[in-house]
Amino acid sequence: MSGMDYRELRSRRMAEPGAAEAYEATRIAYELGKTVRAMREERGWSQSDLAARAAMTQSAVARFEAGGTVPTIPVLERLARALDADVEVRLTPRVPAA
Amino acid sequence: MSGMDYRELRSRRMAEPGAAEAYEATRIAYELGKTVRAMREERGWSQSDLAARAAMTQSAVARFEAGGTVPTIPVLERLARALDADVEVRLTPRVPAA
DNA sequence: CCAGGTCATAGCATTGATGCTATGGACGTA
DNA sequence: TACGTCCATAGCATCAATGCTATGACCTGG
Numbered sequence: 001m002s003g004m005d006y007r008e009l010r011s012r013r014m015a016e017p018g019a020a021e022a023y024e025a026t027r028i029a030y031e032l033g034k035t036v037r038a039m040r041e042e043r044g045w046s047q048s049d050l051a052a053r054a055a056m057t058q059s060a061v062a063r064f065e066a067g068g069t070v071p072t073i074p075v076l077e078r079l080a081r082a083l084d085a086d087v088e089v090r091l092t093p094r095v096p097a098a
Numbered sequence: 099m100s101g102m103d104y105r106e107l108r109s110r111r112m113a114e115p116g117a118a119e120a121y122e123a124t125r126i127a128y129e130l131g132k133t134v135r136a137m138r139e140e141r142g143w144s145q146s147d148l149a150a151r152a153a154m155t156q157s158a159v160a161r162f163e164a165g166g167t168v169p170t171i172p173v174l175e176r177l178a179r180a181l182d183a184d185v186e187v188r189l190t191p192r193v194p195a196a
Numbered sequence: 197c198c199a200g201g202t203c204a205t206a207g208c209a210t211t212g213a214t215g216c217t218a219t220g221g222a223c224g225t226a
Numbered sequence: 227t228a229c230g231t232c233c234a235t236a237g238c239a240t241c242a243a244t245g246c247t248a249t250g251a252c253c254t255g256g
Contacts, residue, residue, distance in 0.1 A: 048203095059204080059205075061203095062205080065203095068205090
């Protein structure tokens with residue numbers, strides 16, 4: 001990766017108005033990016049390879065893997081399909097902290 | 099609800115170009131809408147109540163619950179927070195069909 | 197050094213979700 | 227009937243993710 005890490009991404013978003021809500025979304029984007037990169041590398045694919053299979057461009061894959069944006073569900077679906085995976089989106093009741 | 103059900107929503111999307119990819123996204127939107135509605139009713143809240151707590155309008159809640167659009171992750175986060183829940187988004191390796 | 201592959205990023209157009217206001221129907225109740 | 231609440235939906239403005247092209251840095255092999 002470049003010089004971009006989670007702390008940086010977070011601080012960028014936290015600077016915006018209404019930021020607290022976006023915090024978790026940013027974290028999710030970051031995690032998903034890491035996951036997809038791992039799955040891609042596991043298969044020995046370049047970003048271009050994955051892009052072709054997911055009907056998108058290399059730049060879009062790079063942006064996504066870097067956590068540059070909070071992905072939309074349709075895009076996640078396309079990537080998942082290319083990686084032979086499924087997308088799960090769930091709302092789970094929060095467990096009181098002990 | 100109105101006269102809108104899953105079959106209808108699906109056929110609408112399936113009519114568009116590049117539709118096969120959006121199929122799953124539509125299904126996810128539908129499921130999430132049902133889930134949120136259930137959680138909301140469980141608490142005895144009106145759509146307006148939930149909207150206020152999630153910093154959105156009643157119309158946005160209605161649209162979401164009806165599965166009218168594929169929600170974005172930030173919006174899911176706001177709703178989840180209001181409902182004291184967590185959002186989970188995951189890519190899981192697909193299991194071969196037996 | 198040069199060529200080719202990989203990845204990050206910029207800039208801009210397009211698209212779709214969301215924010216918002218307003219309205220109408222359904223339902224219950226005074 | 228009149229009023230109030232709840233929900234669905236229309237119409238439009240705005241915003242953010244995506245699509246796309248192009249470019250530059252980095253590395254490795256020739």
